[in-house]
Amino acid sequence: MxxxxxxxxxxxxxxxxxxxxxxxxxxxxxxxxxxxxxxxxxxxxxxxxxxxxxxxxxxxxxxxxxxxxxxxxxxxxxxxxxxxxxxxxxxxxxxxxxxxxxxFVPGPAPPDDAASLRVLGANAWLGSADADALVDLVREQDVQVLAVLELTTDLRERLVAAGIEDVLPYSADAQVGSGALGSGLWSALPLDDVDVEPFSHDAMPSATVEVDGVPVRVTAVHPIPPIPAYVRVWGEETAALADRAASDPLPQVLVGDFNATHDHATFRRLLGDRFHDASRAAGGGLDLSWSPRPGTVPPVLNLDHVVTDRENVVTDVGSLPVPGSDHRAIVATVHVPRP
Known part of the structure; x- marks a missing residue:
């Protein structure tokens, strides 16, 4: 014109x-x-x-x-x-x-008498993550519960050799072998009511830990990625995870690789009215965690999350590099109010 x-x-x-x-x-x-x-x-x-x-x-x-x-x-x-x-x-x-x-809006401060649980989730990229570096992260971050996704038999053995059981002596895992199917939990606290029931393509084991007298259920999360061939299954697995978490009256901590960002409606449906995403709740920004070419291309998607009940204040949230993996680890402290 x-x-x-x-x-x-x-x-x-x-x-x-x-x-x-x-x-x-x-x-x-x-x-x-x-x-x-x-x-x-x-x-x-x-x-x-x-x-x-x-x-x-x-x-x-x-x-x-x-x-x-x-x-x-x-x-x-x-x-x-x-x-x-x-x-x-x-x-x-x-x-x-x-x-x-x-x-990017900072979250509230936790109550003084809350029970605090430090969790870390790491996708090991088909078991290729550096076990020594991962154990070092656990020590440096004072992690109480570690969730490892794409856990292989070889990586599990390397983690044990690196001393994971010295800091997190309790463990549970499922579908560990080769490839992406396996997942595991390691904990400084005893794991009770362990649930390894298969309801998804990749394992998502869960267990209850008692944090200063408050029982909390922790789940290692890894639904199948939403590539075109599996996009419907991804939606179904995420919905099944949401149903399982929402039906459990205990405080929930879901940690790992959700293969979804907060912009996915499927992920927001999982959150529903009960849960929130730790990175967003703490005002931590995008926390981009996955790179298509690690070491060459910076992270472009925030696929890794800690999800917990809305009344649980979350602090010290961050993503940390894991050598040998295409994902950064997600770490957060969840503060659970006492009943």
């Missing part, structure tokens, strides 16, 4: 039309329209209440990057005076802010 003005001096004859073109011309308009359409579509994907379907499950995790693109696009369209496109992007920026800003 162009804008036009007319001007004429007295006695100078017919008025002249002065045309003012917008920067970039039609080529820039087409490029900005294509970018805006992409941002709008991906923002709508985040707004859809069901995402256990391809391609929604695969793309919605990149919503924070869509938010950044929306902000940049809004600035460019305003400078370029593409007002309709700017209006569309302004709506997207507002929606993205509603979804993203709460992740």
């Amino acid at each position: 162009t804008s036009a003005t007319t001007s004429a001096l007295p006695g100078s004859g017919p008025a002249r039309v002065t045309t003012r073109r917008r920067p970039g011309g039609p080529v820039l308009t087409v490029l900005l329209a294509a970018g805006t359409a992409t941002v709008v579509l991906l923002t709508l994907v985040r707004a859809v209440p069901y995402d256990a379907v391809t391609p929604f499950a695969q793309v919605v995790g990149f919503t924070p990057f869509v938010a950044a693109a929306a902000v940049v696009g809004l600035a460019v369209t305003l400078v370029a005076r593409r007002w309709v496109l700017a209006a569309l992007l302004a709506v997207c920026v507002a929606a993205q802010a509603v979804w993203l800003v709460p992740a």
